[in-house]
Amino acid sequence: MARLEIMIEQLIANGIVYGCIIALAAIGLSLAYRILNFANFAHGEFLTLGAYFALFFAANLDLDFLPACLLAIAATAAFGVVLDLLAWKPMRSSGASRTAIMILSIGLSIAIRNGLIIFFQPDALRFPLPVSQGLDINGILVTSFQIAVVLIAFAAMLLVHSLLSRTALGKSMRALADNPNLARISGIDVDRVIRYTWAVSMGLAALAGIMFGSITHLNPNMGWSIILPMFAAAILGGIGNAYGAMAGGMIIGITQELSTAILPAEYKIAVSFLIMIAVLLFRPRGLMGGS
Amino acid sequence: MLDYLVSIVLTAGIYAIFALGLNLQWGYAGLLNFGHVSFMALGAYTTVLLGMHGVPLPLAVLAGMLLAGASGAFLGMATLRLREDYLAIVTIGFSEIIRFLLLNWSSLTKGSFGLFGYPRPGENLVGAMDYNLFLACLVIGVLALVYALLELLARSPWGRVLKSIRDDEAVSMALGKNSFYYKVQCLALGSAIAALSGSLLAFYLQYINPNNFLPLETFYAWIMVILGGSGNNRGTILGAFLLWGFFSGTRFLEGYLSFSPSATSAARMVIIGLILIGLMMFRPQGLLGDKEELAIGR
Numbered sequence: 143m144a145r146l147e148i149m150i151e152q153l154i155a156n157g158i159v160y161g162c163i164i165a166l167a168a169i170g171l172s173l174a175y176r177i178l179n180f181a182n183f184a185h186g187e188f189l190t191l192g193a194y195f196a197l198f199f200a201a202n203l204d205l206d207f208l209p210a211c212l213l214a215i216a217a218t219a220a221f222g223v224v225l226d227l228l229a230w231k232p233m234r235s236s237g238a239s240r241t242a243i244m245i246l247s248i249g250l251s252i253a254i255r256n257g258l259i260i261f262f263q264p265d266a267l268r269f270p271l272p273v274s275q276g277l278d279i280n281g282i283l284v285t286s287f288q289i290a291v292v293l294i295a296f297a298a299m300l301l302v303h304s305l306l307s308r309t310a311l312g313k314s315m316r317a318l319a320d321n322p323n324l325a326r327i328s329g330i331d332v333d334r335v336i337r338y339t340w341a342v343s344m345g346l347a348a349l350a351g352i353m354f355g356s357i358t359h360l361n362p363n364m365g366w367s368i369i370l371p372m373f374a375a376a377i378l379g380g381i382g383n384a385y386g387a388m389a390g391g392m393i394i395g396i397t398q399e400l401s402t403a404i405l406p407a408e409y410k411i412a413v414s415f416l417i418m419i420a421v422l423l424f425r426p427r428g429l430m431g432g433s
Numbered sequence: 434m435l436d437y438l439v440s441i442v443l444t445a446g447i448y449a450i451f452a453l454g455l456n457l458q459w460g461y462a463g464l465l466n467f468g469h470v471s472f473m474a475l476g477a478y479t480t481v482l483l484g485m486h487g488v489p490l491p492l493a494v495l496a497g498m499l500l501a502g503a504s505g506a507f508l509g510m511a512t513l514r515l516r517e518d519y520l521a522i523v524t525i526g527f528s529e530i531i532r533f534l535l536l537n538w539s540s541l542t543k544g545s546f547g548l549f550g551y552p553r554p555g556e557n558l559v560g561a562m563d564y565n566l567f568l569a570c571l572v573i574g575v576l577a578l579v580y581a582l583l584e585l586l587a588r589s590p591w592g593r594v595l596k597s598i599r600d601d602e603a604v605s606m607a608l609g610k611n612s613f614y615y616k617v618q619c620l621a622l623g624s625a626i627a628a629l630s631g632s633l634l635a636f637y638l639q640y641i642n643p644n645n646f647l648p649l650e651t652f653y654a655w656i657m658v659i660l661g662g663s664g665n666n667r668g669t670i671l672g673a674f675l676l677w678g679f680f681s682g683t684r685f686l687e688g689y690l691s692f693s694p695s696a697t698s699a700a701r702m703v704i705i706g707l708i709l710i711g712l713m714m715f716r717p718q719g720l721l722g723d724k725e726e727l728a729i730g731r
Contacts, residue, residue: 260703
């Protein structure tokens with residue numbers, strides 16, 4: 143009996159780590175959905191991009207891993223602003239519909255994923271990190287990286303919370319989400335707020351991608367491979383609701399890991415899908431109410 | 434030369450049928466099906482598995498279409514009362530799930546090993562030499578049939594209601610049309626057409642494995658539909674042949690470039706992605722498209 147308990151606790155611990163990554167990714171997805179008003183199918187590639195930026199900077203600029211990660215997050219956020227100027231903004235101002243913008247995001251996702259295959263080969267790569275130390279907490283095995291992932295993710299979520307609730311930018315973001323026209327006539331620079339939204343959304347995606355890469359490995363498909371749990375988390379929390387995305391991510395992460403106690407591990411991802419369908423059928427606005 | 438022509442007709446023709454199913458959903462009704470390939474996979478695997486167990490092939494094909502249609506209807510019922518992006522999210526997820534199932538349900542599907550040596554229609558009547566020619570004629574016949582059916586539907590009251598829903602759902606609801614059921618029917622029919630193309634693909638390839646049904650295949654269909662002009666069936670068929678031309682053209686160029694095979698196919702995909710981006714930014718109505726027929730509004 144004790145062994146079963148330990149196994150369950152171990153799965154929950156793994157689920158929390160995985161859930162943190164999904165949650166960070168889902169916050170960015172949900173923010174973009176709320177403020178830009180479309181489901182961004184290229185979000186997975188932004189995770190991948192962040193991870194590969196970190197690898198590239200660490201290898202080619204002779205940086206330590208941490209500064210390389212910070213630079214990678216900044217670079218991904220900057221890429222988000224450039225993308226807005228090159229693609230999303232022209233689409234907005236030409237009055238393109240939401241569906242056209244979503245199809246564009248699919249094209250972007252295909253182009254980035256395969257661009258990375260050209261530059262980095264399709265093979266799995268690893269960050270230049272030492273082998274992480276294993277710790278035994280009452281029979282539950284965790285690595286130092288996993289603990290770092292959880293701590294950093296919670297710090298990032300706190301930061302997002304204070305950004306949304308305490309700063310003028312956060313207020314403008316919420317105003318824009320609630321009523322774009324009202325926000326515009328009350329003097330909010332809409333394009334500027336949108337650029338910041340992209341920067342925050344993609345910076346969080348880069349962080350999630352780096353975390354995902356450091357506890358597993360990097361490959362050009364990594365972000366795409368978790369797009370389903372990301373959307374499931376965002377929908378479960380109520381799409382458009384950043385706090386819901388955090389909770390949704392944790393629930394999805396823990397449920398997926400727990401499911402491996404009774405199902406073959408290959409079917410983990412199907413659990414996200416079932417949760418998503420169940421939420422859409424019975425509670426489409428999500429647990430915490432979305433837009 | 435004839436062999437070459439036959440292979441064009443087979444590949445482009447099968448993909449044209451596949452894309453026509455999507456055009457019904459997207460071009461007529463504005464439904465965002467981002468997992469079209471899953472219905473093709475369902476059709477291919479159902480037909481092959483039933484065929485291997487001795488079920489007559491016409492029945493096996495029909496069973497694939499029914500299964501795909503029912504799955505499409507189910508996904509539609511879960512999402513079509515909500516905003517249009519939910520269907521996109523759920524179908525893209527469904528196409529990943531189906532591929533995972535095919536990969537991991539080894540006792541049934543042999544996983545990544547794939548299935549081969551299954552019965553094909555008319556194998557006893559036609560010699561192995563002429564088989565592809567026979568199959569090409571069958572594909573043209575099916576393509577013509579599907580095309581005729583869709584054109585007929587477009588002009589029928591049913592098709593007109595669909596287009597009115599696409600253009601302004603509130604108006605058609607006010608006229609007493611239950612737009613939800615029209616959309617579910619449309620999704621089911623388009624998915625069944627995708628399953629039919631999947632059965633034909635399986636007959637042509639003689640070997641199927643889950644990697645024939647990557648999510649990317651869905652977006653080939655999207656490019657075919659959008660290139661030809663959404664809502665335009667002839668345009669969709671033209672789009673299928675254009676995309677086929679792009680693939681064989683780049684394959685021809687491969688001989689002159691010294692890229693690794695993975696880099697060449699990735700470069701091709703980058704171009705596919707850029708075509709989608711470019712079409713959305715500069716010519717959302719496609720080559721033959723009519724702006725008035727455009728589901729992605731003004």
